[in-house]
Amino acid sequence: MPQLLPSTPLCTAAPMAPRTPGAILSRRASVSALLLSPWLMPGLGAQTLGPVPAVGGGAVQGLQLATLWPLGRSPEGFWVSEKFDGVRAVWDGQLLRFRSGRTIAAPAWFLSALPRVALDGELWLAHGAFDRLSGVVRQTEPDDEAWRAVKYLVFDAPGHTAPFARRVAFLQSTVAEAQLPWLIPVAQREVKDARVLDTLLRDTVRQGGEGLMLHRADALWQPGRTEALFKLKPEFDEEGLVVGHQAGKGRLWGMTGALLVQMPSGQRFALGAGLSDAQRRKPPPVGATVTYRYRERTPSGLPRFASFLRVREAE
Template identity: 60%
Template sequence: MTQTDATAGRVMLATAWTQGADPAGYWVSEKLDGVRALWDGQLLRFRSGRPMAAPPWFTASLPPNALDGELWLGRGTFDRLSATVRRDTPVEAQWREVKYQLFDLPGDGGTFSERLLKMKAVLALRPAPFVQALTQFRVANASALEQKLWQIVQSGGEGLMLHHGDALWQAGRSESLHKLKVAEDEDARVVGHVPGKGKLSGRLGALLVELPQGQRFALGSGLTDTHRQKPPEVGAWVTYRYRGRTPSGLPRFASFLRERQPE
């Protein structure tokens, strides 16, 4: 498998963590609200596989190994980061603030614990201050995991990621990689606009969205006045937060978070 084969749009994806499950055997890290970035040894790419216009000095500092991680500016800075990394022509001063937080070596044959050790060795051969291995740690039990989650969230973080130490790398959804958040988030495609009523008359009332499995629901909570005046177009993908599901599988307490930018 070549470096490009390992990273061009092929990523390992997380499933939701089961509340109260035993975290023994798992490495835990903060879930960063950044932009997923894959390095194939030649190009830096978005999760979709589309090349990213990064400055030459940024990519020149990266090792020949395939890398998976998040471009990050810090907690609560997603919109500014997204604007920076999605420009066709990179702005030097903006990229100087960006950190590449690494969490895996895609396509490598070792276990996750072995890949973590190899990642640190790879970075030591070509150190750069903006390329870092994301901090991974262990927790003693489910109670300690919950405590760590609330600590991260109260500090402005998104949640936690859990990756089993014995897991081999695989493309697609994995039962060895999990995300844990106070509120989950998912994407849905906009299929229509629901007119507003009452004080929202003449503006958008809700987005009619469709889940990947085909179910539809109206998403109105979380929309700002700007969204109601100029809503995401039909066909756009949006991200929403929710807490649990109905018996039919629809999200409960769904709230609009942001429009997902094309990659």
């Protein structure tokens, strides 16, 4: 399999080999779709796997979740892809669902053409367009025109019995056969060492990306957090539950100074950085789930230099 050279960018408009799904998409999709698929593994296109049985009609039966990548670790044995800041979406062969299991109200034309196999991925518009995307995909009545710009970037076949490397081949083959401009396999590639991985991370972020995902090539699919799937970002992010509000002082008198947030571990901390004045006047209510970014953790496990990012909309 090819290895990434330090000078290889994450996104490139270089033409794809005819055997890859990217080449098929280039005849049908917009330029933005082409920019997402420079990493398709050339040695896997000819492999085929049996279809994943559709679940159909049930709630999402668990998701594979990422663990934070240990800095300095060698990426040997892992495949690397861009981490897209989109809305997680699981297709069970009949219904498209949020990670909560709630059905996504996508247009009929978007859903009816999708392959009748289980897929996991992100609904995505563009770098820096998460809020606009969220407004489109969370509507109870889909806006046909707005959905025309939405891409479904698929990165796994949930429940498939094959190792990840072969699941990637299956996704490429499935997408190539479907020939849908909005269905795109997330590009995967090998990275030879931690130095090249760091270079790739910096290049990705410079181009507007959020970070990288690393998936062990020989790992079988399983739900939950495991040693098979990792995320690498210049800043980490996490979700917490708003359990209270702290009153502001000085310039913030009469507004919310900070949110009292409970972490998944049960620990609590004050989150004030990143809140706009409008959000301080009308803060996320108690019970809301918020996303915050941070650089590192204190010895006690609290996030250091935490900053409010957004409220996670109910699903």
